[in-house]
Amino acid sequence: MTETEALSRALIEEAARKSGLIWLQGPAGPSRALWHVWHEGAVCLVGGGAGEQPLDGLGLEDGGTATVTVRSKDKGGRLVTFTARVSELPAGGEAWGAAVAELKGKRLNAVDAEGIEERWARECVVLRLEPRGDGVEPLPDGSLAAVPVASPATTRKAMPAALPRLLRKRRR
Template sequence: MSAELLDRALVEEAAKKSGLLWVRSDGGRDHALWHAWVGDAVVVVGDGGEQPLGGLAEGVNAVVTLRSKDKWGRLVAFRAAVELLTPFTAPWQAAVDELKTKRLNSLDHEGVTDRWAAESRVLRLVPQGLSVENPDAMPDSDHAAVPVPTAATTREPVPEGLPRLLLRRKKKR
């Protein structure tokens, strides 16, 4: 078997088994997305009340990273061409049919097709060439990213009376 066929088989198998992938569009940040494998490409749905797709758009080049199902570590990464699927065409319908089975906790399972057609984008991420990372060629870097700047905080001063409330013992009668 050729290296290209083995590489394509690894990408397909990893995409079919993992429910989560990371996508980085040209110069952007990695975004975790749930997805499905349809035909020869990964499909994702987003925006309009679904997962945010970040900078993904038709014609943009992206790098898709898939994890190992059993170890959850990075398994393979490949370059992908992004295609926007037109609602109610045959490729769009095939993608939506598969994505509906992967969509967890949908409030309107019966109406999700119409909602995705009206409000969301369904994108197809088609692998291009050999993978850029695979078990035989992993980078030395840890892929750590600086957290996104935000005004949100989780640390506030402890209210003055809280320690007494937490440490208060029941009085004996």
Template structure:
């Protein structure tokens, strides 16, 4: 499976399914620099066990009809939100966050209360 196929699926999917500890969890996400990024905790989507996981399975489905586009294994890692390298993913996540009641303070709240997780697909080059 190619990274290009996964990227295309991620850009076409509104939500994805993350399998953590045998449970399938729906999550909104963004694609940035070769990986899926999600936010969990602190008033955001509840994704129990994801921040502690090192490996997960991800399933992308079509926005149009819900058909499975692609399923892949990924390495999960918590993003250091204070790192300059996280700025791009954080900006995209904030832009895609619908109905945030505290939009101006969103990134501050995430830094204090939430985890941003990077899901890097396992692909052979």
């Protein structure tokens, strides 16, 4: 391993350890924000089941590649982007158990904290994203702003201009 590769690997590891959120782009579909943990030299994440982060539409497959962008925890900006090899950890295996133990500690607001491992084994997929040896990608010059993914979620309409005056009259 060259010095440049070692520095790239150290940058990826430090950024991924400190950030709780990555942007993942598979061969298909737009980038998606996902929570993760850094475990034994790779980003590990769980998803795909009911109540977990969605992985559908990304085109991730065992042995494929994905582009991972790690954001800054305090400012939210892009720190590093790298290409990773995707591997699906088989449920119940030794590597799966170690990754799930780390993921379970970072999973917030789990409905069934006691039976989460069994549910993940039954319904979800645990992925390991190991950085490839080609280092980090250079930071882009442009904005890279993208159109948001279609969603049934809506926002409130603008507040009527007269509403503040009406509320003041009621208080009197």
